[in-house]
Amino acid sequence: MTTKQNTLYVGSLAKGLRLLRAFDESHTELTLSDLAQRSGLDKSATQRLANTLHIEGMLDKDPVTRRFRPSHAWLQMAYAYYWSDPLVGQTIPKLISLSQEIGETINLAELSGDHIIYVSRLPCKRTYFAATIIGRRLPALSTSAGRAMLATFPEDERRAAVDNWPIIQFTPCTTLDRGSIRDSVERAVHDGFAISTGQMILNEIGVAAPIPGHDGRAMAAVQCSVSAHTWTREKIIAEILPQIQDTANSISPSFQAQRGYSRSPAG
Amino acid sequence: MTTKQNTLYVGSLAKGLRLLRAFDESHTELTLSDLAQRSGLDKSATQRLANTLHIEGMLDKDPVTRRFRPSHAWLQMAYAYYWSDPLVGQTIPKLISLSQEIGETINLAELSGDHIIYVSRLPCKRTYFAATIIGRRLPALSTSAGRAMLATFPEDERRAAVDNWPIIQFTPCTTLDRGSIRDSVERAVHDGFAISTGQMILNEIGVAAPIPGHDGRAMAAVQCSVSAHTWTREKIIAEILPQIQDTANSISPSFQAQRGYSRSPAG
DNA sequence: TTCAAGGTATCATAGTATGATACACGAAGA
DNA sequence: TCTTCGTGTATCATACTATGATACCTTGAA
Incomplete structure (x- = not known):
């Protein structure tokens, strides 16, 4: 819907990347709602995608504030x-x-x-x-x-x-x-x-x-x-x-x- | 299937991340087949996911060799x-x-x-x-x-x-x-x-x-x-x-x- | 205590990702 | 020149996965 109509295009992946892009110099720590807002995705999608990114080690999650932060994996990307x-x-x-x-x-x-x-x-x-x-x-x-x-x-x-x-x-x-x-x-x-x-x-x-x-x-x-x-x-x-x-x-x-x-x- | 059975887990996103992780110090430039092999995904999935990553600016693609490479976005991740x-x-x-x-x-x-x-x-x-x-x-x-x-x-x-x-x-x-x-x-x-x-x-x-x-x-x-x-x-x-x-x-x-x-x- | 806001969990459904298959191209070899 | 092989690309019916509405918790403020 919001994504391109193309069978060679995986919308879910693109949405996940949008979450990653939500982080920048002035947005370093985001709540689920922040993420939803900044990515333009609905609450459920954000929840699922952020959770996936967390499980896969791309986002750290503060256990008390529940906020997401870029993980060390982001540095490894630079290394590669x-x-x-x-x-x-x-x-x-x-x-x-x-x-x-x-x-x-x-x-x-x-x-x-x-x-x-x-x-x-x-x-x-x-x-x-x-x-x-x-x-x-x-x-x-x-x-x-x-x-x-x-x-x-x-x-x-x-x-x-x-x-x-x-x-x-x-x-x-x-x-x-x-x-x-x-x-x-x-x-x-x-x-x-x-x-x-x-x-x-x-x-x-x-x-x-x-x-x-x-x-x-x-x-x-x-x-x-x-x-x-x-x-x-x-x-x-x-x-x-x-x-x-x-x-x-x-x-x-x-x-x-x-x-x-x-x-x-x-x- | 290959991924965790969890409604809060988006398999396609995780698979896309696997493609990113296929790049490291000794694998700096990968063909579609390389990607498929290193990620363990089948040809079609690799094709779709790599294409998506390319469209989204996460992977550069050499127009002649058709090889994929990490894009500048990987450095921006480090910046964030x-x-x-x-x-x-x-x-x-x-x-x-x-x-x-x-x-x-x-x-x-x-x-x-x-x-x-x-x-x-x-x-x-x-x-x-x-x-x-x-x-x-x-x-x-x-x-x-x-x-x-x-x-x-x-x-x-x-x-x-x-x-x-x-x-x-x-x-x-x-x-x-x-x-x-x-x-x-x-x-x-x-x-x-x-x-x-x-x-x-x-x-x-x-x-x-x-x-x-x-x-x-x-x-x-x-x-x-x-x-x-x-x-x-x-x-x-x-x-x-x-x-x-x-x-x-x-x-x-x-x-x-x-x-x-x-x-x-x-x- | 109540309320509001944010996080978490659930579920039936639609629609998207799936992967088998077929096609196109170029390189290597006969 | 003609095959063959390895790759990259395109297509399609199907099933399964992602969807997003909803309801439930938890927390902190009023």
């Missing part, structure tokens, strides 16, 4: 993801070196539709919580990493993206004007890197260099976030950018199982 | 988990400082049944891949973190755990003798910390201090892994242990939403 993403294995050692050299937070971002997602993060300084954890998804147009990647796309795609991809205002400084974003992206086309200021949080500067892909299109970027209190654009370009670009360029565009560990559950 | 775990928000800033001071890899481990799971990892040196990514689950008895936590349990529970929890041989040095493990745990009871050598990988030493819980029982630990080539037990106890213990003890046992960011999707 990491092994499956050929970029990560190749990149992590290099990012570690980089963060040690620079002493600032280094991120690996990938393009995920019209958003970017931070895949690896190596925090060096104390920052706000969300900047330290993986899996964060942000509108590509509002991030240095997103713009750096987009800059490697053909002109018509760039234009379409700048015109259509979503933008959300996070700070008073978040660029909402697509013209300005276009300028920023076109500058990145010329420069080969992108810098943005105060897009996600005030007084934060982001620099990003694209990681070359098969056909020139970058699907990932090395990114560095620093405080505007201690850094200027010029200083960043002089002291951080070269190393970020080196790292980004050192990552092979041929994504073939370069991980080298693929068969070592022990490790 | 992090917000829901009250320990993480409190701990991360302290772990960052700690890793900067010590210059060695710092981990936050939590107890997950009879295993530990690494929740946060701050790699400082180049190591093997599995040591750099979160969500790794290991038998508690074979890790310094697990033993440190177990040491805070009442004696009968300690004994039962040492006798019954699983052990897997990872290296030639992995302790398989439960008597030795018992000694190690009892020493940790006395010392308030645990050290282990070559359990998961040769020439690796792990130190861990338990994070005090409500009732004395630790459900988490701060852990540090170093190379036996550059460190000795004595040097670790002198130079690393105190800081690890300080950090562990500074983490409040009252787990109440000390995160302080709980309501900031923007961040």
Whole structure:
């Protein structure tokens, strides 16, 4: 009913996934009613599905408050993801070196539709919580990493993206004007890197260099976030950018199982 | 049939989860047949469920090889988990400082049944891949973190755990003798910390201090892994242990939403 | 004590998931 | 070139499973 009419589509499974998606940064612990409300499912369905997820170890349940919480299995999913993403294995050692050299937070971002997602993060300084954890998804147009990647796309795609991809205002400084974003992206086309200021949080500067892909299109970027209190654009370009670009360029565009560990559950 | 006979249990959902669990470190990209085989489901069921997971964005599908892979959604699950775990928000800033001071890899481990799971990892040196990514689950008895936590349990529970929890041989040095493990745990009871050598990988030493819980029982630990080539037990106890213990003890046992960011999707 | 809200349990029914089967495609081999 | 095999895809009648209305508990507030 509420789901697609397709014999290759299992509605119950999809509904279960909706329950999982009900959890996010501001909904960390949900009662049965919360779950029902946020998923749009009726009480009974929610009860059955949540119970199933609990039995299967996907949701923890506080025995006294009866609230559901994501279980450790959610972390194991990230673990499995990491092994499956050929970029990560190749990149992590290099990012570690980089963060040690620079002493600032280094991120690996990938393009995920019209958003970017931070895949690896190596925090060096104390920052706000969300900047330290993986899996964060942000509108590509509002991030240095997103713009750096987009800059490697053909002109018509760039234009379409700048015109259509979503933008959300996070700070008073978040660029909402697509013209300005276009300028920023076109500058990145010329420069080969992108810098943005105060897009996600005030007084934060982001620099990003694209990681070359098969056909020139970058699907990932090395990114560095620093405080505007201690850094200027010029200083960043002089002291951080070269190393970020080196790292980004050192990552092979041929994504073939370069991980080298693929068969070592022990490790 | 194959699933539990319970009206509060949705078999289709459980089957879908089995497909997700088919992916791990050595199975990163699976064909439909692989999935069917590894999940134990028949071809049709696998087809329908995998298709559903694909449509719902949980599995990526290579259009040419037709293989399924974990999608970025798996990372978002970790993101949601992090917000829901009250320990993480409190701990991360302290772990960052700690890793900067010590210059060695710092981990936050939590107890997950009879295993530990690494929740946060701050790699400082180049190591093997599995040591750099979160969500790794290991038998508690074979890790310094697990033993440190177990040491805070009442004696009968300690004994039962040492006798019954699983052990897997990872290296030639992995302790398989439960008597030795018992000694190690009892020493940790006395010392308030645990050290282990070559359990998961040769020439690796792990130190861990338990994070005090409500009732004395630790459900988490701060852990540090170093190379036996550059460190000795004595040097670790002198130079690393105190800081690890300080950090562990500074983490409040009252787990109440000390995160302080709980309501900031923007961040 | 009463009431309300949320969690739990039950059940007849409809409808969805089932899995056998058949078809399509490509690779490997003769 | 023609088979054969392994896979992926599509279809369909049937039965079983998920459904959701309802009623029952429990808890905490009024």
